[in-house]
Amino acid sequence: MQEQIDFVRKVQARLEQLGYSVGSTGIDGKYGYRTANAVKAFKKDFGFPGDGSDLSLFPDESFNFVCSYSVLAHLPTDVVASYLVEVSRILQQDGIFRYQFWVGPEHHPEDQNTISI
Numbered sequence: 001m002q003e004q005i006d007f008v009r010k011v012q013a014r015l016e017q018l019g020y021s022v023g024s025t026g027i028d029g030k031y032g033y034r035t036a037n038a039v040k041a042f043k044k045d046f047g048f049p050g051d052g053s054d055l056s057l058f059p060d061e062s063f064n065f066v067c068s069y070s071v072l073a074h075l076p077t078d079v080v081a082s083y084l085v086e087v088s089r090i091l092q093q094d095g096i097f098r099y100q101f102w103v104g105p106e107h108h109p110e111d112q113n114t115i116s117i
Contacts, residue, residue, distance in 0.1 A: 005029035005030075006029065008029045008030065008031050008035070009027050009028075009029040011035070011039070012026075012027040012028070012029070012035055012038075013027050015035070015038045015039070015042060018042065020038040020039075020041055020042050021034070021038060022034050022035045022038050023035070023038075054082065054086065055086040055087075055089070055090055056086075058090045059090070060089055060090065061089075061090065061091065061092045061093065061095075062090050062092075063090050063091055063092065063095060064091075064092045064094070064095040064096070065095060065096050065098070066087050066090070066091055066095065066096070066097045066098070067097075067098045067099070068083075068097075068098075068099040068100070069099075069100050072099060072101060073101045
C-alpha cells in the first residue's frame with residue numbers, strides 16, 4: 001500500500017511540475033478526482049488514448065493472439081467490460097485470447113482508477 005501511495009505522489013509531483021494542478025490538497029498520494037482530471041488533461045494534451053480500454057487504433061480482426069496476465073481482476077468492472085468488447089473486435093475469428101485472473105483476496109479498485117494498480 002505504501003508503494004502505491006509513493007507512486008501516486010511521484011505522478012502528482014510530475015503533473016504539478018508540468019503545470020497540471022492536482023487540486024487544493026496538493027501532493028498527498030491519493031488518486032482522487034482532481035488527480036484523475038490532471039491525468040486526463042495531460043493525456044489529452046499529449047495525444048494518449050483514454051484509459052487503455054479503447055483499442056480503436058487497431059482495425060477489426062487485426063490480431064491472432066491477445067494476452068492479459070493478472071490484470072483484468074484489478075480493474076473496475078466497466079473498464080474490464082470495455083477491454084473484452086475491444087478484444088473481441090480486434091481478435092481474428094480463429095484467434096486466441098489468453099488471460100489469467102487473480103483468485104486471491106478480493107480487491108475493489110476505486111472507480112476509473114487505472115493508474116495506481
